[in-house]
Amino acid sequence: MGMLKQAPLSTLEPACCISEVLPFPDNSFDRIIMVDALHHVIHQAQTTREMFRVLKPGGLIVIEEPDIHAFGVKLIALAEKLLLMRSHFLSYQQIARLFENAAVHKDNSSVWIVVTK
DSSP: OOOHHHOOOTTTOOOOOOOOOOOSSTTTTTEEEEEOGGGGOHOOOOOOOHHHHHHHEEEEEEEEEEEETTTHHHHHHHHHHTTOOOOOOHHHHHHHTSSSEEEEEEEEEEEEEEEEE
């Protein structure tokens, strides 16, 4: 909720909702960006289906996630488990398979999954 408080209200309309059941009509958004968050979602496949549902034809989804193949990210994943966080890191291959047409871009310890509708 802290990020919503920082949103400039003149240009954005904040919404706090469950990612698996987005309260928006089909084809609502030109772009959807999810940064370092998919591993915190309970039902990742359902969330990505919802993201695709609310994306307009020709729109883009960009998901940035830590690359679980990187040693440092494996340590972070372990630490989050020890802290009893419900994080569930997927490999970039698993994330890409959640979509029919996804491009994967990798950089050191991050991956970007780019999907066009």
